[in-house]
Amino acid sequence: xxxxxxxxxxxxxxxxxxxxxxxxxxxxxxxxxxxxxxxxxxxxxxxxxxxxxxxxxxxxxxxxxxxxxxxxxxxxxxxxxxxxxxxxxxxxxxxxxxxxxxxxxxxxxxxxxxxxxxxxxxxxxxxxxxxxxxxxxxxxxxxxxxxxxxxxxxxxxxxxxxxxxxxxxxxxxxxxxxxxxxxxxxxxxxxxxxxxxxxxxxxxxxxxxxxxxxxxxxxxxxxxxxxxxxxxxxxxxxxxxxxxxxxxxxxxxxxxxxxxxxxxxxxxxxxxxx
Amino acid sequence: xxxxxxxxxxxxxxxxxxxxxxxxxxxxxxxxxxxxxxxxxxxxxxxxxxxxxxxxxxxxxxxxxxxxxxxxxxxxxxxxxxxxxxxxxxxxxxxxxxxxxxxxxxxxxxxxxxxxxxxxxxxxxxxxxxxxxxxxxxxxxxxxxxxxxxxxxxxxxxxxxxxxxxxxxxxxxxxxxxxxxxxxxxxxxxxxxxxxxxxxxxxxxxxxxxxxxxxxxxxxxxxxxxxxxxxxxxxxxxxxxxxxxxxxxxxxxxxxxxxxxxxxxxxxxxxxxxxxxxxxxxxxxxxxxxxxxxxxxxxxxxxxxxxxxxxxxxxxxxxxxxxxxxxxxxxxxxxxxxxxxxxxx
Ligand SMILES: Cc1cc2nc3c(=O)[nH]c(=O)nc-3n(C[C@H](O)[C@H](O)[C@H](O)COP(=O)(O)OP(=O)(O)OC[C@H]3O[C@@H](n4cnc5c(N)ncnc54)[C@H](O)[C@@H]3O)c2cc1C
Ligand code: SF4
Ligand code: SF4
Ligand code: FES
Numbered sequence: 201x202x203x204x205x206x207x208x209x210x211x212x213x214x215x216x217x218x219x220x221x222x223x224x225x226x227x228x229x230x231x232x233x234x235x236x237x238x239x240x241x242x243x244x245x246x247x248x249x250x251x252x253x254x255x256x257x258x259x260x261x262x263x264x265x266x267x268x269x270x271x272x273x274x275x276x277x278x279x280x281x282x283x284x285x286x287x288x289x290x291x292x293x294x295x296x297x298x299x300x301x302x303x304x305x306x307x308x309x310x311x312x313x314x315x316x317x318x319x320x321x322x323x324x325x326x327x328x329x330x331x332x333x334x335x336x337x338x339x340x341x342x343x344x345x346x347x348x349x350x351x352x353x354x355x356x357x358x359x360x361x362x363x364x365x366x367x368x369x370x371x372x373x374x375x376x377x378x379x380x381x382x383x384x385x386x387x388x389x390x391x392x393x394x395x396x397x398x399x400x401x402x403x404x405x406x407x408x409x410x411x412x413x414x415x416x417x418x419x420x421x422x423x424x425x426x427x428x429x430x431x432x433x434x435x436x437x438x439x440x441x442x443x444x445x446x447x448x449x450x451x452x453x454x455x456x457x458x459x460x461x462x463x464x465x466x467x468x469x470x471x472x473x474x
Numbered sequence: 475x476x477x478x479x480x481x482x483x484x485x486x487x488x489x490x491x492x493x494x495x496x497x498x499x500x501x502x503x504x505x506x507x508x509x510x511x512x513x514x515x516x517x518x519x520x521x522x523x524x525x526x527x528x529x530x531x532x533x534x535x536x537x538x539x540x541x542x543x544x545x546x547x548x549x550x551x552x553x554x555x556x557x558x559x560x561x562x563x564x565x566x567x568x569x570x571x572x573x574x575x576x577x578x579x580x581x582x583x584x585x586x587x588x589x590x591x592x593x594x595x596x597x598x599x600x601x602x603x604x605x606x607x608x609x610x611x612x613x614x615x616x617x618x619x620x621x622x623x624x625x626x627x628x629x630x631x632x633x634x635x636x637x638x639x640x641x642x643x644x645x646x647x648x649x650x651x652x653x654x655x656x657x658x659x660x661x662x663x664x665x666x667x668x669x670x671x672x673x674x675x676x677x678x679x680x681x682x683x684x685x686x687x688x689x690x691x692x693x694x695x696x697x698x699x700x701x702x703x704x705x706x707x708x709x710x711x712x713x714x715x716x717x718x719x720x721x722x723x724x725x726x727x728x729x730x731x732x733x734x735x736x737x738x739x740x741x742x743x744x745x746x747x748x749x750x751x752x753x754x755x756x757x758x759x760x761x762x763x764x765x766x767x768x769x770x771x772x773x774x775x776x777x778x779x780x781x782x783x784x785x786x787x788x789x790x791x792x793x794x795x796x797x798x799x800x801x802x803x804x805x806x807x808x809x810x811x812x813x814x815x816x817x818x819x
Contacts, residue, residue, distance in 0.1 A: 203554070203588060204541060204542060204554035204556065204588050204589060205585045205586070205587060205588070206541050206542060206554070206589075206727065206740060206742070207541075207542045207552055207553070207554045207740075208552060210549070210550070210551070210552070247729070248729075249544035249546055249550045249552070249729065249731075249738045250544065250546065250729055250730065250731035250738030251729060252728070252729045253727065253729065254756075276756040276757070277756050280756075290549075291549040291550060293544075293552060409757070409759075410759060435755055435757075435759075436753065436755065436761060437752070437753055437754060437755050437761075439725070439726055439727045439745075440725075440727065442584065442585035443583070443584050443585065444580065444581070444585070444587060444723070444725070445724055445725050445726070445727065445745070446723075446724030446725075446745070446747060446752075447724070447726075447745070447752060447753065449747075449753075449771070450761070451771075451774070451779070452774075452778070452779040452782060452783075457584065471697065472761060472762070472767075
């Protein structure tokens with residue numbers, strides 16, 4: 201019988217790590233030990249039988265695959281709600297990897313500026329860790345991360361490790377602090393004055409809620425970074441992941457195929473994109 | 475191209491023989507209208523139909539279909555459901571034939587869709603040349619779909635007492651020789667066929683006030699046209715226009731458990747870009763919230779975006795969306811209005 205592009209492969213939840221009130225990290229593996237074979241920025245469609253499917257970015261770096269991959273998932277609704285109640289050893293369905301990710305080859309030799317907001321760190325972490333694993337082939341690595349509250353910061357141990365490295369310029373801010381928070385307070389754009397960049401030699405990458413990336417893009421552009429060197433990953437409703445169902449269309453572009461990663465140059469004249 | 479002649483009284487006979495080996499879809503009376511459905515018996519076929527409520531697309535992309543089954547016992551296993559059987563679609567008007575060619579491209583491009591394509595591979599298309607426009611809403615001549623030179627296995631054309639039959643493929647020829655008592659056309663009959671085709675030219679009006687080939691470039695200048703707000707004010711977001719459209723193929727994927735709880739089914743259902751939630755994501759953000767934006771999206775898909783992707787316009791001029799719309803939203807009037815305003819400026 202012919203293969204169907206809508207039928208997932210079975211995969212096992214090897215480990216589940218709580219991260220915040222709303223997010224958990226799911227470590228996933230295929231029973232036959234095969235690797236997902238993804239690029240940073242790509243996504244999978246994750247199925248829970250009888251409940252549904254959701255597009256989820258791959259959060260781990262291909263350079264650390266070990267026959268496993270990681271998904272950082274916020275509890276939002278039906279699929280993610282059931283997933284958050286699952287236990288290690290439980291089985292889910294995986295289709296993909298789908299979409300176009302970040303073109304890492306074009307980033308080599310350049311300075312890389314990452315500016316994720318909130319859950320936008322999930323897809324960017326894949327690229328950040330690959331860049332750090334091949335640290336020698338990139339210029340400066342700058343990470344600006346913003347979250348709403350300290351309790352919503354994701355991957356805290358990794359944030360600390362990045363902050364401790366002297367080959368990473370790391371700044372983090374929260375919109376609202378709490379009694380333990382001694383760091384920056386303010387939206388992510390307040391971090392931009394803290395850095396200087398060599399614009400023509402810099403690649404900038406962002407992902408987050410629309411209200412956040414609209415302002416972040418303006419900051420990146422005002423630093424003089426060329427439109428073709430600014431990448432962002434977009435979220436749209438997705439039902440097929442393979443360019444058929446029409447849900448993810450951004451005017452003429454299919455977010456699931458041409459995206460989810462686009463350059464600013466690609467979408468600046470696409471009204472529904474921004 | 476070989477031409478054959480099939481006496482009209484033998485059509486039912488041919489359908490009858492076909493039904494022994496194929497599921498045969500054809501136009502049938504449904505109250506005062508016509509519907510494309512599997513024929514319950516050969517005499518139900520109505521080749522004199524004007525237009526079917528839904529297009530023959532229903533035979534290849536059904537409104538709802540199972541695409542996978544999950545077996546839930548402890549863990550789970552999953553298998554595809556590919557529901558295809560030898561099928562003949564009999565009596566397809568040429569507008570709908572052109573629409574199927576577009577669906578073929580959409581479902582085979584990039585990631586081939588086995589559910590559609592397996593069905594398509596087992597399906598033979600018998601089309602039918604219209605000698606009159608269906609009604610005042612069809613604009614197939616403007617869209618270049620009012621006749622067809624390819625895309626069919628067999629193509630029928632009314633010659634009075636008989637159908638002239640053009641053979642499009644070897645499979646079509648086999649169908650004709652095995653299931654029908656057709657005979658090769660004489661030179662006079664071939665001449666008659668060409669003349670009938672020429673004569674119909676005058677009966678079909680051009681409803682678009684410009685060449686349809688200009689649509690993509692026309693729309694390129696019309697993204698912010700005030701007409702979208704007008705249409706948005708009128709539209710009820712019922713989705714009737716997309717349901718009846720032969721080239722609309724957007725779908726939803728829905729998983730639901732069976733009552734036994736031993737199985738769950740992955741369904742594919744027709745969906746509509748006119749519905750409010752079509753582009754809404756889980757966080758509540760709706761990327762096409764305004765009805766005006768959704769109407770624009772539909773018309774841009776038809777007149778520009780599908781063309782850019784597949785080399786064919788996404789509208790075949792069948793007029794179904796116009797007939798179906800309770801608030802008289804009319805794609806021809808819309809395109810004409812845009813053309814008129816751009817040429818006044
Ligand atoms: C490319 C991409 C990458 C993403 N990466 C991540 C990530 O790394 N981490 C993360 O947490 N999230 C990510 N998301 C967001 C994630 O996909 C959504 O949060 C998820 O789909 C929510 O699914 P749900 O079923 O839990 O929520 P729900 O709100 O129940 O459903 C999600 C969507 O499906 C619709 N829906 C619900 N029920 C039905 C139904 N019965 N029939 C039809 N439609 C229905 C809803 O309207 C909603 O738009 C990503 C999204 C995209 C597009
Ligand atoms: S049929 Fe008419 S009212 Fe209904 S969604 Fe289409 S344009 Fe709107
Ligand atoms: S847009 Fe309207 S006229 Fe054009 S093919 Fe679809 S239903 Fe027919
Ligand atoms: S998710 Fe279906 S077309 Fe992109």
